[in-house]
Amino acid sequence: MIDVKHLSKSFGDHLVLDDISEHIHPGEKVVIIGPSGSGKSTFLRCLNLLETPTSGVISFEGTEITDPKTDIDAIRRQMGMVFQHFNLFPNMTIRKNITLAPVRTGLMAQAEADDAASALLRRVGLEDKADAYPAQLSGGQKQRIAIVRALAMRPKVLLFDEPTSALDPEMVGEVLEVMKQLADEGMTMVVVTHEMGFAREVGSRVLFMDGGHILEQNEPHAFFANPKEPRTIEFLSKVL
Amino acid sequence: MNWQPLYEQLAEQLKAGAELPFWQDFYVSICKAFLVADRWQLYLKGIATTLQLTVIALAIGVVLGMAVAVIRTAHDQQLPGRRNPILGLINVLCKVYTTVIRGTPMMVQLLIWGFVIFKSSRNYAMVGALGLGINSGAYVAEIVRGGLMSVDGGQMEAGRSLGLNYFDTMRFIVVPQAFKNILPSLGNEFITLFKDTSLVSAIGGAELVYYAKGIGGKIYDYMYPYIGIAVMYLIFVLILTWLQGKLERRLRQSDRR
Numbered sequence: 001m002i003d004v005k006h007l008s009k010s011f012g013d014h015l016v017l018d019d020i021s022e023h024i025h026p027g028e029k030v031v032i033i034g035p036s037g038s039g040k041s042t043f044l045r046c047l048n049l050l051e052t053p054t055s056g057v058i059s060f061e062g063t064e065i066t067d068p069k070t071d072i073d074a075i076r077r078q079m080g081m082v083f084q085h086f087n088l089f090p091n092m093t094i095r096k097n098i099t100l101a102p103v104r105t106g107l108m109a110q111a112e113a114d115d116a117a118s119a120l121l122r123r124v125g126l127e128d129k130a131d132a133y134p135a136q137l138s139g140g141q142k143q144r145i146a147i148v149r150a151l152a153m154r155p156k157v158l159l160f161d162e163p164t165s166a167l168d169p170e171m172v173g174e175v176l177e178v179m180k181q182l183a184d185e186g187m188t189m190v191v192v193t194h195e196m197g198f199a200r201e202v203g204s205r206v207l208f209m210d211g212g213h214i215l216e217q218n219e220p221h222a223f224f225a226n227p228k229e230p231r232t233i234e235f236l237s238k239v240l
Numbered sequence: 241m242n243w244q245p246l247y248e249q250l251a252e253q254l255k256a257g258a259e260l261p262f263w264q265d266f267y268v269s270i271c272k273a274f275l276v277a278d279r280w281q282l283y284l285k286g287i288a289t290t291l292q293l294t295v296i297a298l299a300i301g302v303v304l305g306m307a308v309a310v311i312r313t314a315h316d317q318q319l320p321g322r323r324n325p326i327l328g329l330i331n332v333l334c335k336v337y338t339t340v341i342r343g344t345p346m347m348v349q350l351l352i353w354g355f356v357i358f359k360s361s362r363n364y365a366m367v368g369a370l371g372l373g374i375n376s377g378a379y380v381a382e383i384v385r386g387g388l389m390s391v392d393g394g395q396m397e398a399g400r401s402l403g404l405n406y407f408d409t410m411r412f413i414v415v416p417q418a419f420k421n422i423l424p425s426l427g428n429e430f431i432t433l434f435k436d437t438s439l440v441s442a443i444g445g446a447e448l449v450y451y452a453k454g455i456g457g458k459i460y461d462y463m464y465p466y467i468g469i470a471v472m473y474l475i476f477v478l479i480l481t482w483l484q485g486k487l488e489r490r491l492r493q494s495d496r497r
Contacts, residue, residue: 050397077403087398090495091416100412101402135495146398153402 001026001157001188002047007056009042016042018212020056024157029189031203031220033196035235038209040192044159047190048079061156077105080150084162086142088134094121094145095130098152107153120148124178140171144178157188164195196239200224208232247271273464279455286448287472293369293437293447298430300373305380308334310410312381313388317396317406334381341378347439349375354443365447368440376433383429387422388414420491427484431477438473448472 002024009017016039024030032040045051047058049065049072058066065075089097098120099113108116121127124144134142143163150158160179164172176198183189183202193199199206199220206223208216208231216229224240227233250268254260260268274280315331318324341349353371354364361367391414399409441449452469456462 048401050401073400073403073405076401079401081398081401083394083398085394087392087394089395089398089413089417091413091420101399101404104408104412105403133493133495149402 001028001061002190003057003059004047005057005059007043007046007058008054009039009046009051010054016212017046017053020212020214022207022214024188024190026156026188027186027204029183029191029202029204030207031199031205032190032192032207032209033194033199033235034207034209039212040209041161043209044161044190044192047159048076048081050081073105077101077107077153078156080153080155080158082143082146082150082158082160082163084165086134086139086146086166088142088146088149090134093131093133094126094137097134097145098149101149102152105153113152116152117148120151121145123181124148138171139167140174143167143171143175147175147178147182151182157190158182160189160191160193162192162194164193194239196224196236208235210235243271243275247276269461269464272459273455273461273468276459282451282455283448283469283472286446286451286469289365289445289447290434290437291476293365293372293440293445294430294434296366296369297372297376297433297437300370301376301380301429301433304374304377305384308337308377308381309384309388312385314406314410338378338381341375342382346372346375346436347442350439350443364444365440368437368443368445368447371443372433372436372440375436376429379429380426383422383425384418386425387418390421391417420488423484423488423491427480430484431480434476434480435473 004020004022004024007017007020007022008015020043032043034040042051046053049058053066056066057064060075060079063070063075065072088094089100092100095114095117098117099108099110102108102113102116103110107113118127118130121130124147126141126144126148129137129141129145134145137145147158147163163179164175167175172195176195179189179191179198180202191198191203201220203220205217206220207214208223208227208229210231216227216232217223218227224236227236247268250260250264254265254268274283311327311330311334315327318327350368350371354367358367358370388410395413395417396409399413400406404412437445437447438449440447441453444450448469452465453462456465459465
């Protein structure tokens, strides 16, 4: 579904991603873990071109998105993204936050989008917040709305960039719960996270990144039960 | 209230060389500056032109400023490797425009507009409005650009990641938030612009200062006409400030918790 070949990214002299090749299959729930500065967020942001790769080729369902001639907006419509800091639009109500993109991109008419928004909000238990503004919500509520906003575009894949890292501990659960539901429904997901429990329970594959490389990857139970690389063992011993 | 009989009586005494107490002298001067020969109508005409100048200049300034700010921001936000050469050229023109306008005095610009570029035009007020608008545009551009940059980068990323194109993201997400942030500075710029319309008198625009100067010359006394228009300007600025505060409160609606 997403194919990455020889992806490198540097900021100035600093090489953040060093020749990464990887493939993400439909229906997979890929969880990326690793220490901060390992390049995992940059890798995720390259997948929908929020960061421009320095070199390498990324394709989405056969379309080369790193090709300057590709209509990147059309690709992004099929790849939802959820950010660490939610990035809800503070100048709009929740309903408008959710319906803006589907309506403006011509995916839905306003009435249809409103219905879709209500249905999605009901699903995450926030239907009473449709007319609230983001500033009136808690962090966990904001992140659930952000997920709903991405879902409203009916994406084929969802990218999560540390979706629970900015939340109060007691709100992490409600967001992970929504993500778990999505995973159960078969959504393709790429998740950068520090939630090892989530990685183990929901992930179909765990990637461990450090120093701009994918050092090790495996199916989660095997990955956590017997990691092979010394760096992975060291990292896991600190976080588990 | 009929001011005329007392005025004529006092004016008569003055003519005869009498020393009048301060308040009577004051009364005569006020009458001469504002009431005699229906001079207040001239001030009203002046105010009308001043407001007209402000509105036209404002419209030009905002449109021009927004356009320049969006072009410059769009240019700076292009992805490396996807730079558009035409946008680059327009960006250079915008930079030249803001540099020249902000680097030369308003007065000099007006003189050039009035006596060099449009030297054969008799419509002094319109030339003045154009000059003011073009001047204001450069300042508005910098204010708006600052405002656009003040919006968290995550907002643009969130909009783009949903598949919205650059201009929709700007229009619905970034610009409305920037607008709220820049409203105080923009309000100040508008107030400055309103006051700067007085400079148009230098190229013959018949606004408030122009009439006050004329009346002062006629009655050999500039104090009351000039202080009078100073008060008029102040009243309008107070009204504008009040309106600005009201608008700011309304835009803060989405901040309430």
